[in-house]
Structure formats: structure tokens, C-alpha cells
Amino acid sequence: MSKNAAVKLRYFNFWGKAESIRLFFEDFQIPYVEERIERDQWSDKKPEYYKSGICPFGQLPVVSDGSKHLAQSRAILRYYAKKYDGYGDTPEQQYLCDQAAEGLFDYRPKFVQLLNEPEDKFEEKKKAYVETEIPIFVDAFEGLLRNNPEAGPYFARPNKITFADICVFDFLICLIRLDGNCLDKHNTPLLKDFYQRMASRPNIIKYINSGRRPERVNKSKNG
Numbered sequence: 001m002s003k004n005a006a007v008k009l010r011y012f013n014f015w016g017k018a019e020s021i022r023l024f025f026e027d028f029q030i031p032y033v034e035e036r037i038e039r040d041q042w043s044d045k046k047p048e049y050y051k052s053g054i055c056p057f058g059q060l061p062v063v064s065d066g067s068k069h070l071a072q073s074r075a076i077l078r079y080y081a082k083k084y085d086g087y088g089d090t091p092e093q094q095y096l097c098d099q100a101a102e103g104l105f106d107y108r109p110k111f112v113q114l115l116n117e118p119e120d121k122f123e124e125k126k127k128a129y130v131e132t133e134i135p136i137f138v139d140a141f142e143g144l145l146r147n148n149p150e151a152g153p154y155f156a157r158p159n160k161i162t163f164a165d166i167c168v169f170d171f172l173i174c175l176i177r178l179d180g181n182c183l184d185k186h187n188t189p190l191l192k193d194f195y196q197r198m199a200s201r202p203n204i205i206k207y208i209n210s211g212r213r214p215e216r217v218n219k220s221k222n223g
């Protein structure tokens with residue numbers, strides 16, 4: 001990352017809604033710097049960032065790029081994806097990209113709800129999530145890969161990844177943290193192959209091993 005990068009990502013010190021953006025910047029080698037805000041600093045920073053226009057919705061993540069402040073995690077991802085060849089080449093590929101990315105976001109709320117469970121309930125709720133929710137997700141995403149072989153081994157276009165692949169990979173890492181065998185036990189060979197390809201990308205490996213990655217998935221102790 002360049003110290004003089006014009007792109008600055010502001011978010012909390014966990015993965016949350018920013019980790020797909022971080023992974024995208026890392027994989028596509030887009031130089032950026034970060035401001036990671038601790039939760040106890042946020043009540044002071046929020047009104048300041050809102051009034052100054054840095055946070056148009058009073059929320060994070062935001063990316064400051066030159067004189068512009070970009071909000072909404074999915075809009076941010078799409079913007080950089082379009083700019084740096086991380087979207088589809090054709091309307092059909094762009095559709096596949098959006099289908100996977102939007103489909104994925106439908107599955108996130110239950111995952112976040114699980115992490116936000118009280119600590120004493122977490123193990124019990126996690127067991128139920130691993131048994132019922134993960135199979136539903138991995139089966140649906142195996143189906144996307146199986147039914148769109150023209151894009152294989154990725155979700156939107158062959159040979160070159162897109163932001164949708166980054167988003168799915170980001171979420172698969174979260175699921176594997178809950179159940180290390182989830183890609184082995186549900187008959188999802190295409191999804192497993194996809195995960196392994198993503199996990200072996202040199203820039204991804206470099207980032208994951210860099211020590212720069214936040215430790216927590218979200219603000220809760222379960223994360």
C-alpha cells in the first residue's frame with residue numbers, strides 16, 4: 001500500500017461490511033490507506049464526519065477518493081469494480097455478478113444475528129446455524145456455479161474474478177470459522193474448488209498473512 005494513496009477507507013476495527021472492500025483493494029492492487037475507528041471513539045467522530053460530509057449517512061464504511069466521499073458498501077464495491085475491471089464484461093456477466101453478490105447479502109443478516117447472540121447462548125445457536133443455515137447457503141451457491149458453467153470456476157465470468165467472487169469468498173471464510181468442514185460435508189465440490197482458488201490468490205495470501213487484517217469479524221465477542 002502506498003503511504004500517499006488518495007484512497008482512504010474508514011471503518012471499524014473488524015471485518016464487517018468493509019472486509020470485502022479491503023479484499024477487493026488488496027486483490028486488485030488498488031493502493032489505499034485506512035482509518036480504523038474504535039467503537040468508543042465513534043460517538044465523537046460520527047457527528048463530526050456527518051457534518052463535514054465525510055459520512056453522508058452517518059455510517060461506515062466510507063471511502064474518500066480525492067475530494068469525493070463514497071458511502072454504501074455495495075455501491076463502493078461496484079464503483080471500484082467498474083473502474084478496475086472487476087465487474088462483468090457483458091450485461092449477462094454483470095447480471096451474474098449482481099445475482100451472486102445480492103443473493104449473498106440476503107444470507108448475511110442471520111449470520112450477524114448469530115454473532116450478536118449473548119455469549120452464553122452462542123454455542124447452542126451456532127450448532128443450530130451450522131446444521132440448518134450453512135447447508136442452505138452452500139447448496140444455493142453450489143447451484144449458481146453448477147447452473148452457470150459459462151462463468152466457471154467463478155460466479156460471473158471465466159478466467160477473471162469479479163467483486164462478487166470477493167464477496168462470496170469473504171462470507172465463506174466467515175462460515176468456515178464456524179464450521180471448518182462445511183465445504184466437505186454438503187456435496188459442494190464446485191464451491192470448494194472456488195474457495196481454494198480464491199484462497200490461493202497471491203495478493204489474498206499476502207494480505208491474510210500481513211498482520212494488517214482485523215482480528216474480529218464484527219463488534220461482538222462471538223465474532
Ligand SMILES: N[C@@H](CCC(=O)N[C@@H](CS)C(=O)NCC(=O)O)C(=O)O
Binds near residue numbers: 060
Ligand atoms: N447500507 C450501509 C450500512 C452501513 C452500516 O450499517 N454501518 C454500520 C456498521 S456495519 C455503522 O456505521 N454503525 C454505526 C452507526 O450507525 O452509527 C452499507 O452497506 O454501507
